[in-house]
Amino acid sequence: MNFDFTDDQREIRRTARELLTARSPMERVREAAEEGAYDPSLWQELVELGWPGIAIPEAHGGQGLGVLELVILLEELGYAAAASPLLSNAAAGLLIDAAGSEEQRARLLPGIADGSATATLAFAREDVADLVPDAEAAAHVVLVEDGVATLHAVGDGEIAIEPRETIDPTRRYARVRVTRPGSGESLGAPATLAAGLDRAEIALAAELTGLAQRALDMTLAYVKERRQFGVPVGVFQAVSHRCAQMLLDTEGARSATYFAAWAADADPDSLARGASLAKTAASDAGVHATAAAIQLHGGIGFTWEADVHWLYKRAHLDAAQLGPAREHRRRVARLAVAGAGRSSPAQAAI
Amino acid sequence: MDLTFSPSELAFRDELRGWLAAHHPGPEPEGEAESLEHRIDWQRELAAAGWAAVYWPEEYGGRGATLVESAIFNEELARARAPYPANVLGLVLGGPTLMVHGSQEQRDRYLPPIVTAEEIWCQGFSEPDAGSDLAALKTRAVKVDGGWRVTGQKVWTSFAHRAKWCMLVARSDPEAKKHRGLTYFLMDMEQDGVLVRPLRQITGAAEFNELFLEDVWIPDENVVGGVGNGWAVALTTLMNERAGLAFGLQVALKVLLDELTEIAAERGLLEDESVAERLGDLHVRAEILRLTAYRGLTAQMKYGQPGPEGSLTKWMWSETNQHATELAVELLGPEALATDSPWAFALLRARGNTIEGGTTEILRNIVAERVLGLPRMR
Numbered sequence A: 001m002n003f004d005f006t007d008d009q010r011e012i013r014r015t016a017r018e019l020l021t022a023r024s025p026m027e028r029v030r031e032a033a034e035e036g037a038y039d040p041s042l043w044q045e046l047v048e049l050g051w052p053g054i055a056i057p058e059a060h061g062g063q064g065l066g067v068l069e070l071v072i073l074l075e076e077l078g079y080a081a082a083a084s085p086l087l088s089n090a091a092a093g094l095l096i097d098a099a100g101s102e103e104q105r106a107r108l109l110p111g112i113a114d115g116s117a118t119a120t121l122a123f124a125r126e127d128v129a130d131l132v133p134d135a136e137a138a139a140h141v142v143l144v145e146d147g148v149a150t151l152h153a154v155g156d157g158e159i160a161i162e163p164r165e166t167i168d169p170t171r172r173y174a175r176v177r178v179t180r181p182g183s184g185e186s187l188g189a190p191a192t193l194a195a196g197l198d199r200a201e202i203a204l205a206a207e208l209t210g211l212a213q214r215a216l217d218m219t220l221a222y223v224k225e226r227r228q229f230g231v232p233v234g235v236f237q238a239v240s241h242r243c244a245q246m247l248l249d250t251e252g253a254r255s256a257t258y259f260a261a262w263a264a265d266a267d268p269d270s271l272a273r274g275a276s277l278a279k280t281a282a283s284d285a286g287v288h289a290t291a292a293a294i295q296l297h298g299g300i301g302f303t304w305e306a307d308v309h310w311l312y313k314r315a316h317l318d319a320a321q322l323g324p325a326r327e328h329r330r331r332v333a334r335l336a337v338a339g340a341g342r343s344s345p346a347q348a349a350i
Numbered sequence B: 001m002d003l004t005f006s007p008s009e010l011a012f013r014d015e016l017r018g019w020l021a022a023h024h025p026g027p028e029p030e031g032e033a034e035s036l037e038h039r040i041d042w043q044r045e046l047a048a049a050g051w052a053a054v055y056w057p058e059e060y061g062g063r064g065a066t067l068v069e070s071a072i073f074n075e076e077l078a079r080a081r082a083p084y085p086a087n088v089l090g091l092v093l094g095g096p097t098l099m100v101h102g103s104q105e106q107r108d109r110y111l112p113p114i115v116t117a118e119e120i121w122c123q124g125f126s127e128p129d130a131g132s133d134l135a136a137l138k139t140r141a142v143k144v145d146g147g148w149r150v151t152g153q154k155v156w157t158s159f160a161h162r163a164k165w166c167m168l169v170a171r172s173d174p175e176a177k178k179h180r181g182l183t184y185f186l187m188d189m190e191q192d193g194v195l196v197r198p199l200r201q202i203t204g205a206a207e208f209n210e211l212f213l214e215d216v217w218i219p220d221e222n223v224v225g226g227v228g229n230g231w232a233v234a235l236t237t238l239m240n241e242r243a244g245l246a247f248g249l250q251v252a253l254k255v256l257l258d259e260l261t262e263i264a265a266e267r268g269l270l271e272d273e274s275v276a277e278r279l280g281d282l283h284v285r286a287e288i289l290r291l292t293a294y295r296g297l298t299a300q301m302k303y304g305q306p307g308p309e310g311s312l313t314k315w316m317w318s319e320t321n322q323h324a325t326e327l328a329v330e331l332l333g334p335e336a337l338a339t340d341s342p343w344a345f346a347l348l349r350a351r352g353n354t355i356e357g358g359t360t361e362i363l364r365n366i367v368a369e370r371v372l373g374l375p376r377m378r
C-alpha cells in the first residue's frame, strides 16, 4: 500500500507545471479565448514532448505510460486552464485503445499519439451530439449512443460539424450530426466500451481537479492581499471557511481521481467504481470551487478582466460531458448493491 | 502508487480475520456500564493475543505493526462488527502522546496497562469556560514540594467514571501568556478530591462527566513534556485524536452505509432515482474519505506524525456520518425512530460527531490557518 507518486511521476508533474507556467499563463489563455483559436505553437510543443501519446502503447506510437501519468499531465493542464485539444484527443485515445479492435488501434492510435490525426468523443442522442470538443480540427469523431460507439471519419460526408459558441471560449466546441444514419464503423463490445468510457471520465476528472486547485490558489492569493475593515478579507471566517471547503472538495476530487487512474492501470475490477467516484467528486469540486473563487474575489471576480471566470466556465463544460454527476452517483449506489455481498474483494485494498 | 496490500499485509489481515472469527465477543449487552465492561473484557482478550495495540512497539504490549497494518486492524474490526477496545483514549490519544513527549520511565510505567485495559484513561481538557478556546482553561496547578496541587473543574470528560488516569491540562503559571502557562499532567483519578458526576447526553446515555478537582495531588514525575509546555503536548493529543480516530470510524461509516443500502435494495427503494442518487452521494463521500485517509497514511509514513490535514478527514467523516444516519431514518420511516431501534441511537449519537474532538468550525479554522496559511483573527 503506497498512495504516492514515484519520482518519475513527480518529475512529469514538475515539468508540466514549469512548462505551462511559462507557455500558457493566463494572458495566453485569454488570447486564445478572445481570438477563438488555439495557439498552434503551444500544441506543437506538447506534441514534441509526446504528451498527446503519453498513455498510448509504444507499439502504436505512444510513450506507453499509464492513465496515472496522463492524469498528472491533465491536472496540470487544468491548473493552467490551457487552451489545447489535448484532453479531448487523449480521452478519445483512451476509449479507442480500450475498446477498439487490433486493426482499429493500429490504424488510429498513431495519429492520436503524434497529433497528426486527432480524435474526439461525445455522447449523442438521436444521432446528434450537441457539444463535441475540438471536433472541427479532428480527424475522427467517436459518438456514443445507447451504449454503442461509432467512429466517424471527418470529411467523409457521414457527419456535419457546426461550430458552436459555449460559455467556455477557451475550448472549441461543435455540434455534430450524423447526416447518413447508420454510417460509421462500430467500435468495441459493450464491456470494453464501458471500460474505455470510464478511462475518458477519469481524464475529465483530472482536468476538473486542476481547475479546482487553481481556483483555490488564486483565491488564497487574493484574500491574503485584499483588505477591508482594516484587515485582509481572509481573516473573516465566512471567507476562510469557504476556502477550507474548497480545499476539502479539491483534495477529495484528487483522492478519487488518483485512485481511479490507478485502477485503470492496475485493477480493472475497481475501474467502474473509481471512474464514477472521480467524475462525481471532480465535477462537484470543479464547479463549487470555481464558483467560490468568483464570490471571494468580490466585484472584480465578476469582471471579464479577472481570470477566475475562465475556470468556472471550463468546469461547467467539463462537468457536463460524459454523463452528469447525478448519473454517476446512481451508478455508485448500484455498484454498492452489487458489491455488498462480495466475498473476496477486488485487488484494490481500498 | 500501489493500492493493493502486500503479501505480508495480506497475511496480517488473514491471520486477524481468522482470529476475529474464532474470538468474536458477541453482541454488546444493553446498558452503558454493562457495555463498557463488555468492551474491557474484549480488550483484555485482544491484548492477550497481541491485537490490542498493533501499531505500538512490542516492548509496550503492541505488535510492532506498520501504519498500514494498523489501518487493516481498524477495518477488519469494523467489518467483523466487533467493538473497538474500551480504552480508546489511552490507545489512540494518551499512548501516542507519551511516545512523543513522555520520558522513558513514563512510557515503561504507563503504556503496558493501557494495552491490557488494566488502567483506563480519560481526557481532561475541556472546561465550562474553555471548550473551543482550550488555552483559556483555568484549572490551577500550584507547585508544592515534590509535586503539584490541582484545583478546578473539567467537563465532558468521557469515561472519567471508570478511568484510572486522566490526561489533564492545567494552568501552572498564571503570570505567563495564555498558551505558555499550561502544563500537561497525568492525574490519578483514584484519590480524594476527585469528584466525578455523570452527565446525561441527548441519547439518554451518560458517556461523559463533570469532573470537580479539589486540591488534588500530582507528583512531579507525572508532568509530561516539561512544565509550561502543556499546549504543545495537548496539540499532539488532539492531532492523534483527529487523524487516529477518523481511520477506524470511516470503516464503521462504510459498514453502516452498506447495511442501509442492503435494506433499501430489499425494499425496492433504489428504484426511486432520487433515493439512489442520495445514497450514491453518501457512498461517494464515504469512499473519498477512505481514500483520503489512506493518502494521509502514506504521508504520515513519510513524515512521521499526523499533520493538521487530519482535521480534513475528521471533518469529512463527522458530516457524512450525520447525513448517513439522517438518510437512514428517512428511508426506514417511523420504526427507525423508536428508541429500541439502533438507527435512532445512531442518529442522535452522530450529532456529537461535529462537536467532540474539536468542532467543525474549529477544524475549518485550523485548515484555513495551518494548511492554507490564511491570516487569523486577533
Ligand SMILES: Cc1cc2nc3c(=O)[nH]c(=O)nc-3n(C[C@H](O)[C@H](O)[C@H](O)COP(=O)(O)OP(=O)(O)OC[C@H]3O[C@@H](n4cnc5c(N)ncnc54)[C@H](O)[C@@H]3O)c2cc1C
Pocket: A237, B122, B123, B124, B125, B126, B128, B130, B131, B132, B133, B155, B156, B157, B158, B159, B208, B352, B355, B356, B357, B358, B359, B360, B361, B362, B365
Ligand atoms: C460526545 C462528546 C465527548 C466529549 N469528550 C470529551 C473528553 O473526553 N474530554 C474533553 O476534554 N472534552 C470532551 N468533549 C468536549 C469537546 O471537546 C468540546 O465540547 C468542544 O471542544 C467544544 O467546546 P464547547 O462545548 O465549550 O463549545 P464552544 O467552544 O462554546 O462552542 C459553541 C459554538 O461556537 C462555535 N465556536 C467557538 N469558537 C469558535 C471560533 N473561534 N470560530 C468559529 N466558531 C466557534 C463552536 O464551533 C460551537 O458551534 C466531548 C464532547 C462531546 C460532544
